[in-house]
Amino acid sequence: MSDVGAMTIASAAGAASRPALLPLSVRDLVLRFGNTIVLDGLNLDLGATGCTMIMGFNGSGKTLFLKLLHGLMQPTAGCVSWGGLQPAEVTARQALVFQKPVLLRRSVAANLDFVLRSRGKDRARTGALLDHVGLARKADQPARLLSGGEAQRLALARALATDPEVLLLDEPTASLDPASVLAIEQIVSEARARGTRIIFVTHDMGQARRMADDIVFLHNGRVAEHSAATDFFSEPRSETARHYLNGRIVV
Amino acid sequence: MGNILQGVGDALGLAIQLVLSGDPDLLEIVFLSLRVSLTATAFACLVGLPVGALVAIGRFRGRNGVLIVMNALMGLPPVVVGLLVYLHLSRSGPLGFLGLLYTPAAMIIAQTILIAPIVAALSRQVLEDLHMEYSEQFRSLCLTRLQTIRALLWDARYSLLTVGLAGFGRAVAEVGAVIIVGGNIDHLTRVMTTAIALETSKGDLALALALGLILLIIALGVNAAVQSVRMTAARQAYV
Ligand SMILES: Nc1ncnc2c1ncn2[C@@H]1O[C@H](COP(=O)(O)OP(=O)(O)OP(=O)(O)O)[C@@H](O)[C@H]1O
Ligand SMILES: [Mg+2]
Numbered sequence: 001m002s003d004v005g006a007m008t009i010a011s012a013a014g015a016a017s018r019p020a021l022l023p024l025s026v027r028d029l030v031l032r033f034g035n036t037i038v039l040d041g042l043n044l045d046l047g048a049t050g051c052t053m054i055m056g057f058n059g060s061g062k063t064l065f066l067k068l069l070h071g072l073m074q075p076t077a078g079c080v081s082w083g084g085l086q087p088a089e090v091t092a093r094q095a096l097v098f099q100k101p102v103l104l105r106r107s108v109a110a111n112l113d114f115v116l117r118s119r120g121k122d123r124a125r126t127g128a129l130l131d132h133v134g135l136a137r138k139a140d141q142p143a144r145l146l147s148g149g150e151a152q153r154l155a156l157a158r159a160l161a162t163d164p165e166v167l168l169l170d171e172p173t174a175s176l177d178p179a180s181v182l183a184i185e186q187i188v189s190e191a192r193a194r195g196t197r198i199i200f201v202t203h204d205m206g207q208a209r210r211m212a213d214d215i216v217f218l219h220n221g222r223v224a225e226h227s228a229a230t231d232f233f234s235e236p237r238s239e240t241a242r243h244y245l246n247g248r249i250v251v
Numbered sequence: 252m253g254n255i256l257q258g259v260g261d262a263l264g265l266a267i268q269l270v271l272s273g274d275p276d277l278l279e280i281v282f283l284s285l286r287v288s289l290t291a292t293a294f295a296c297l298v299g300l301p302v303g304a305l306v307a308i309g310r311f312r313g314r315n316g317v318l319i320v321m322n323a324l325m326g327l328p329p330v331v332v333g334l335l336v337y338l339h340l341s342r343s344g345p346l347g348f349l350g351l352l353y354t355p356a357a358m359i360i361a362q363t364i365l366i367a368p369i370v371a372a373l374s375r376q377v378l379e380d381l382h383m384e385y386s387e388q389f390r391s392l393c394l395t396r397l398q399t400i401r402a403l404l405w406d407a408r409y410s411l412l413t414v415g416l417a418g419f420g421r422a423v424a425e426v427g428a429v430i431i432v433g434g435n436i437d438h439l440t441r442v443m444t445t446a447i448a449l450e451t452s453k454g455d456l457a458l459a460l461a462l463g464l465i466l467l468i469i470a471l472g473v474n475a476a477v478q479s480v481r482m483t484a485a486r487q488a489y490v
Binding site: 067070072092095096098102104105114115118119142144145162 | 384385387388390391392393394398402405406487488489
């Protein structure tokens with residue numbers, strides 16, 4: 001447990017002194033629950049910078065893939081390597097915004113305060129972070145009374161509070177109004193501009209066009225297609241991706 | 252038959268008079284009761300909450316066994332606890348040199364042993380449910396075990412308050428343990444329940460009824476407190 005503390009001190013000293021997390025390399029990743037095969041020999045290589053969007057039908061394993069990358073689960077077989085390190089070794093250097101945000105039973109500000117304090121960061125940043133995600137007025141309100149969009153923004157602020165080198169986002173804008181979607185995209189883009197590597201799961205085609213450098217399309221437990229965003233949308237190479245883009249169900 | 256009813260009626264009148272006039276003997280008994288049971292509740296929480304939290308988030312061998320024991324201990328018969336504490340504190344017992352038998356301290360010890368398992372078992376359930384909800388987020392944040400426990404205890408504070416009140420309710424109402432280790436000595440270890448038991452058998456129904464009334468009011472008060480805590484917490488979405 002003490003190595004977490006050491007890590008936090010190291011991050012204050014500067015990320016440059018530590019081995020880089022990227023490139024990411026995923027080899028023959030298999031995830032199985034009994035007879036259910038979720039990932040079936042998935043291979044993927046991601047470069048050092050930018051925003052990668054992961055797309056795929058419901059149940060194609062996007063959420064579980066993110067959790068594997070983040071070191072929250074063990075694969076059945078295969079390996080994930082963040083610059084040579086295991087996911088569980090680098091969890092603290094990443095942040096994951098969950099599909100359904102879990103907020104503490106405290107005020108909005110106390111939710112951020114808790115993360116800053118537990119990670120040994122400057123607690124004076126709470127106000128600035130809330131400002132950044134447009135929740136300054138809600139600081140003293142119970143976090144669990146926030147609307148869906150506000151809760152997502154708080155979850156994003158909490159993720160940013162840990163100064164992650166990699167930001168994993170699981171459909172953070174599903175069920176948000178258009179203005180909130182743009183607000184979240186803006187915040188993510190700013191993080192990206194500061195050098196944070198973004199890996200983003202979405203079903204929103206417009207969002208993928210606006211944000212993505214490259215698209216990873218998951219199907220049948222594998223990467224059906226990994227191409228630059230412009231290519232993916234103009235000329236998807238795989239049949240299933242074409243069906244997905246045209247809104248057709250594939251069995 | 253008519254005589255008994257008549258007697259009860261008179262006694263009830265006297266009892267109400269005792270309560271309303273703030274009879275010093277009565278107050279002494281009530282305050283000792285509250286002091287003993289509140290102190291026992293505090294100690295039981297001091298022991299029971301950390302144990303409950305550790306079992307709630309722990310994944311260790313023999314955990315199921317621990318759960319079974321904890322739940323079984325919830326139903327400890329007060330007289331058995333009293334007897335065990337008596338055996339330890341009696342002059343020939345291992346802790347006899349402390350000279351605690353027939354003191355309020357002995358009563359506090361007995362009630363602490365009686366309700367600590369209740370606090371531990373109930374808080375374990377509360378904290379485990381909360382941990383189920385939080386654990387993935389906490390693992391993502393790489394919290395230490397201590398940070399996790401502290402966060403769970405704080406976020407479950409309203410539920411845990413009701414757990415503490417449940418422990419207090421059991422302590423203040425039990426008679427078996429305190430009568431054995433306290434002995435119901437006037438002005439020293441006489442609490443509400445032992446006084447009721449003794450005065451009833453001696454035929455002093457007025458004092459017994461007066462104390463019974465107060466005990467009832469305390470029980471109602473505890474329940475009202477539990478309700479209002481729940482409602483406050485729910486209103487703020489803190490449960
Ligand atoms: N513990 C489990 N046991 C068995 N199957 C599971 C378990 N957890 C998830 N699954 C299955 O794994 C599949 C992939 O789930 P996942 O949540 O990763 O999908 P997803 O791509 O994120 O879908 P969505 O777009 O709806 O969010 C689903 O079919 C789900 O039912
Ligand atoms: Mg998902």
